[in-house]
Amino acid sequence: MAIFVDDSTKVVVQGITGRDGGFHSSQMLAYGTKIVAGVTPGRGGQKFEDKVPVYNSVKEAVQEKGANTSVIFVPPFGAAGAIYEAADAGCKLIVCITEGVPTCDMVKVMPYLEERGVRLIGPNCPGLLAPGIAKLGILPTSIVKEGPVGLVSRSGTLTYEVVYQLSAAGLGQTTCLGIGGDPVIGTTFMDAIKAFNDDPLTEAFVMIGEIGGDAEEQAAAWIKENCKKPVVSFIAGQTAPPGKRMGHAGAIVSGGTGTAAEKKIALEAAGIPVAERPMDIVPCLQEIWKK
Amino acid sequence: MNIHEYQAKEIFTGFGLPVPGGKVATTTEDSVALANEFGYPVMVKCQVLTGGRGKAGGIKFCETEADVRKNAEAILGMDIKGHTVKTVLITPAVDIESEYYVGMLIDRNTKRILLMASAEGGVEIEQVAKDTPELIFKQPIDPRFGLLDHEAMDMGMRLCPTDIKKARQLASAMQKLYQAFVHSDASLAEINPFIFTPEGRGHAIDAKVNLDDNAIFRHSDYEPMRDLDAEDPSERAAREANLSFVKLSGNVGCLVNGAGLAMATMDLVKYYGGQPANFLDIGGSSNPEKVVNALKIILADEEVKVILFNIFGGITRCDDVAKGIIAATEIMDIKVPIVVRLTGTNEEEGRALLSKTDLVPATTMDEAVKKAIELG
Numbered sequence: 001m002a003i004f005v006d007d008s009t010k011v012v013v014q015g016i017t018g019r020d021g022g023f024h025s026s027q028m029l030a031y032g033t034k035i036v037a038g039v040t041p042g043r044g045g046q047k048f049e050d051k052v053p054v055y056n057s058v059k060e061a062v063q064e065k066g067a068n069t070s071v072i073f074v075p076p077f078g079a080a081g082a083i084y085e086a087a088d089a090g091c092k093l094i095v096c097i098t099e100g101v102p103t104c105d106m107v108k109v110m111p112y113l114e115e116r117g118v119r120l121i122g123p124n125c126p127g128l129l130a131p132g133i134a135k136l137g138i139l140p141t142s143i144v145k146e147g148p149v150g151l152v153s154r155s156g157t158l159t160y161e162v163v164y165q166l167s168a169a170g171l172g173q174t175t176c177l178g179i180g181g182d183p184v185i186g187t188t189f190m191d192a193i194k195a196f197n198d199d200p201l202t203e204a205f206v207m208i209g210e211i212g213g214d215a216e217e218q219a220a221a222w223i224k225e226n227c228k229k230p231v232v233s234f235i236a237g238q239t240a241p242p243g244k245r246m247g248h249a250g251a252i253v254s255g256g257t258g259t260a261a262e263k264k265i266a267l268e269a270a271g272i273p274v275a276e277r278p279m280d281i282v283p284c285l286q287e288i289w290k291k
Numbered sequence: 292m293n294i295h296e297y298q299a300k301e302i303f304t305g306f307g308l309p310v311p312g313g314k315v316a317t318t319t320e321d322s323v324a325l326a327n328e329f330g331y332p333v334m335v336k337c338q339v340l341t342g343g344r345g346k347a348g349g350i351k352f353c354e355t356e357a358d359v360r361k362n363a364e365a366i367l368g369m370d371i372k373g374h375t376v377k378t379v380l381i382t383p384a385v386d387i388e389s390e391y392y393v394g395m396l397i398d399r400n401t402k403r404i405l406l407m408a409s410a411e412g413g414v415e416i417e418q419v420a421k422d423t424p425e426l427i428f429k430q431p432i433d434p435r436f437g438l439l440d441h442e443a444m445d446m447g448m449r450l451c452p453t454d455i456k457k458a459r460q461l462a463s464a465m466q467k468l469y470q471a472f473v474h475s476d477a478s479l480a481e482i483n484p485f486i487f488t489p490e491g492r493g494h495a496i497d498a499k500v501n502l503d504d505n506a507i508f509r510h511s512d513y514e515p516m517r518d519l520d521a522e523d524p525s526e527r528a529a530r531e532a533n534l535s536f537v538k539l540s541g542n543v544g545c546l547v548n549g550a551g552l553a554m555a556t557m558d559l560v561k562y563y564g565g566q567p568a569n570f571l572d573i574g575g576s577s578n579p580e581k582v583v584n585a586l587k588i589i590l591a592d593e594e595v596k597v598i599l600f601n602i603f604g605g606i607t608r609c610d611d612v613a614k615g616i617i618a619a620t621e622i623m624d625i626k627v628p629i630v631v632r633l634t635g636t637n638e639e640e641g642r643a644l645l646s647k648t649d650l651v652p653a654t655t656m657d658e659a660v661k662k663a664i665e666l667g
Contacts, residue, residue, distance in 0.1 A: 077508065100505045102476055102506035104397075104473055105506075106402070107397065107402060107403055107434050108435075110402045110403075138605075138606060139605070140605030143605070143635070156549045157549025157551065158549060160549075161552060161555075161603050161656070164635070181550060181551070184399060208551070210551055211554070213399045218400075236554035236555045237554040237557075237558070238561065239560075240537075240554060240557070240570070241539065244537045244570075245504070245537075246535075246550055246554055247535040247549075247551075247553060247572040248551070249503075249504070249505060250399070251554070255417040255420075256417060278555055278559070278656060
């Protein structure tokens with residue numbers, strides 16, 4: 001089992017004929033993900049890699065192929081439109097990989113999704129990889145391994161770094177989830193840790209945060225009250241200067257809040273060890289797991 | 292993108308917010324001419340992209356032409372927190388009876404635009420939030436309906452419980468500010484303070500707006516507002532080369548793929564007692580041109596004594612990345628040592644390519660960081 005995906009996940013890729021969409025669709029298919037359709041307006045009737053039918057709209061993909069999940073690779077100006085379309089067509093899980101989506105667009109999208117009971121992951125995220133089940137996004141499959149650890153992160157390559165170390169130590173994963181580096185995102189740390197807490201196969205999990213906002217602090221408070229599973233954390237950006245956006249739109253210390261130091265204090269106060277270096281995450285997890 | 296007060300006021304005026312007139316000048320003579328045009332008293336306000344302008348002596352009340360001459364002379368060229376004043380805003384001074392704070396920002400928790408208002412105007416709102424958070428009223432705005440009349444009136448009445456006329460002016464200003472916020476794709480919009488004159492007229496006498504960088508593509512009219520002088524030259528070069536870069540003051544130049552890993556790399560340099568020279572996310576590309584651009588920007592800083600590449604090749608193959616780095620370093624004449632850490636897909640092939648060069652290979656992040664500090 002994994003969080004947010006299972007054997008019934010049937011994927012439609014929006015932007016499947018684009019450069020990135022095509023490349024990553026091939027990778028997802030190679031991993032065994034059930035991509036039942038692609039969508040690119042104007043390309044309806046074509047086939048992707050001679051097997052996946054391409055439609056003009058998500059509605060057609062849902063009606064013809066029963067797609068229930070969308071993975072979005074469309075450019076920033078069209079990303080919000082693609083999310084509305086997938087939600088309206090009936091997809092219950094939407095993973096938006098696109099980086100650079102205007103924040104006001106995301107603010108408008110949110111109530112539309114809430115009304116329809118749709119889960120969004122991202123935008124500006126690597127997506128989700130449930131080893132042995134499905135890959136929705138761009139996480140590299142070569143580094144994952146099936147096992148009992150959950151991982152949730154605001155970052156991409158830093159996530160890969162940690163997954164790599166987990167797998168090398170023999171600790172496989174139930175689900176590796178990148179929630180994205182933007183200020184307004186669909187699935188939050190809180191949503192992910194609640195799901196990991198409920199997932200019977202996830203025995204322990206890792207939370208990789210970074211500067212900006214207070215999502216890590218909120219998650220820490222919830223974990224302290226509700227979670228019995230071992231959790232370790234890491235926070236990137238201790239050396240980030242205030243007021244500067246560190247790559248991710250959401251990674252900024254503003255008005256003196258959202259610092260790595262504050263997050264570390266909140267996490268430790270909730271009994272969650274915070275690794276000093278990325279390489280300390282695995283030993284840290286092994287240590288508290290034993291107890 | 293941060294913009295100046297006068298530019299924020301131009302946006303506000305366009306949405307009907309009451310802003311006292313004003314014009315900018317870059318010389319003392321022009322400042323005097325503008326002041327004479329408006330009539331006295333006037334305010335001379337430095338236009339720099341930082342807070343605390345008043346405390347630094349960059350905002351002056353002037354009753355006479357001589358005052359304006361003296362103050363404009365002093366303020367133009369003044370250094371305020373590392374920003375040199377090149378422009379002043381000359382604006383008619385208004386009598387202030389009361390001051391309020393009205394601001395909007397993107398609230399990550401409610402995932403909405405959040406209206407914040409307080410009767411504690413004219414002071415640093417961060418301080419109010421820290422000391423007396425109960426004096427700041429908040430209203431999340433539903434994007435489907437915008438700031439509704441009753442919501443705005445409720446906020447207006449909280450700020451001015453005994454004066455319905457003022458409450459209405461505040462409510463109207465809040466609704467106009469919301470329009471300005473969403474139509475300009477702001478990430479922050481503040482009026483601090485919104486004031487009332489003794490006659491009961493409301494004015495937005497200061498304005499602060501940050502625009503969402505992700506939305507600049509649909510506001511080509513705002514691009515000229517960018518103050519190129521206020522940007523560090525290296526950060527400007529990086530922006531023009533589409534690289535995510537922040538200049539710091541250390542000696543270890545960092546090139547990393549991915550923002551999270553780039554931050555973690557900087558942190559690790561510091562952990563081992565070194566000082567990172569920058570944040571730089573080179574992205575997933577192995578394109579030598581991108582690497583060359585990044586190296587040029589980092590090496591323009593003479594403090595940089597060593598270069599550290601930290602690449603986790605997930606989708607990107609390490610041998611491709613190695614080829615890109617080798618090609619880039621062959622084009623350029625680089626005098627400082629270069630440490631390259633490559634992990635992920637095809638890492639052995641990548642490292643085999645590096646072993647034929649002067650580049651210093653490393654397997655783990657820790658090893659790479661330690662080597663870089665040693666060589667730097």
